[in-house]
Amino acid sequence: MSLRLSNILLKRTNQARVALGVHTTPKSIFLSRTFHVGRFIRNEQNQVPYDAQTNLSQNSFANISAKPFRKEVADILMAPLEEGDIEIKPDNILYLPEIKYRRILNKAFGPGGWALMPRGPHSSQAADNSNILTQEFALFCQGQFVSQAHGEQTIGIGIKSLATALEGVKSNALMRCCKDIGIASELWDPQFIMDWKKKYSIGVWCENNKTGHKKILYRRKDRPEFTYPYREVQGDVNTQKTVITPSSGFDLAEQQHEAPSDNTTNTDSDFDPNKIWSFGKFKGRTYQEVSENNKSELESYISYLKKKNLHTRLVADLESYMNNKE
Structure with missing residues (x-):
């Protein structure tokens, strides 16, 4: 069979696969052994500039809502959180460590059965003596588009490396995407938030050793006292607070803001x-x-x-x- 006839048959086969909804990578792409190096796409025959704005997945919504996941997978994704896995930030916001999102996805789909794909390059904006990095990602599970969201991370005191900040952006986007498949949905439930805080958290007055400024910081009851630059100066604040419950479109931190x-x-x-x-x-x-x-x-x-x-x-x-x- 001639090379020309072989290419024609391959092209028609791929067209038929697309028409049937079967998404595969053409054999010719594998044969070219193309891979990214810096800002270039390197090929055996040539080198061509790679535009960072171009992303082969940015318009892909493969198999979006084509079918629900199997029941055993859905049960893993929507399983109630172990209350001991939940942490609380000093500003009184509950969160699930990012590694636990990955463990749930690995348990449900297996390592390699899901991927978080960038939708474009990162961007930054100045805010209060720091920079906020943002980047959009899309979550695919078993070849099926699930969700997409922007992640963000502040570069300031404690985070000076761009690489570290970008990992934070990616993890933040993953957390937001996981909402759509039911992972850690309790963290957006006002009643759960209030019950968990009452049972597991404590608010204490702390003084900054550098400035002398005092403020209430929050931690789990089973965690050690705050350390430098803060020191605890009083015991449990023991105050009852009301959780504001904005619309479901609000982000995790906004969902848990409290009004005294x-x-x-x-x-x-x-x-x-x-x-x-x-x-x-x-x-x-x-x-x-x-x-x-x-x-x-x-x-x-x-x-x-x-x-x-x-x-x-x-x-x-x-x-x-x-x-x-x-």
Whole structure:
């Protein structure tokens, strides 16, 4: 058979496969032994520039929603999390370590049965003395498109390597993609979040050894105390908070933001001017300090709280305290 006739038959075979929904890589691609080196596509015969904006998978939605995964696979993906696997960040946000997402995918599909594909190059933007890297990825499982999402990672103190930051971007995108197949869905469930925090987490006042600034940080009850640059200066804050539940389109961190209830600021029968604000624009400063140095701003803030009917007891105590000082 001539080479020309062989190529014609191969082309028609591939066209038939595409028409039937069978996605395979043409044999000619394997024969060319093409691979990427830096910004070039290197071939046995030649070298051609590789445009970083070009990505062969960026328009691929192979077998999207063609069929559900088998029941045994779905059971693994949607299995309840082990509560001991969940961690909490110092800013009171629950999360599942990224390696555990990968273990669940490996258990469900087997190593090599899934892949996270970049949809394009990374980009960066400046924000508060740091840079935020973002990149879009798509998750494929058993050759089937599942989801795509942008991952992000801040390059700042503690992360100075671009390679390390890009790994963070990839892991963040994986976490977001996994929502669509039911992995760790509890972390977006407000009731689960409140129950877990009540059972496993603790909030403690900590002081920064460098600046002297005090703030509430959160950790698991079975974890050791915070270390340098912070040190714990008080015990459990023991405050009841209400979880704000925005729409399901919000991200993990936004889903778990908490608004302090009226109990978080003043639970004592007597007003203590040396107590530290635990919320709002004056967070981390004492009531006395704010009333002496930012009186006009404090009066404006009190008016705002009264208008919104927030922290009514604290507002009354502050007004009484300021009137007595005058």
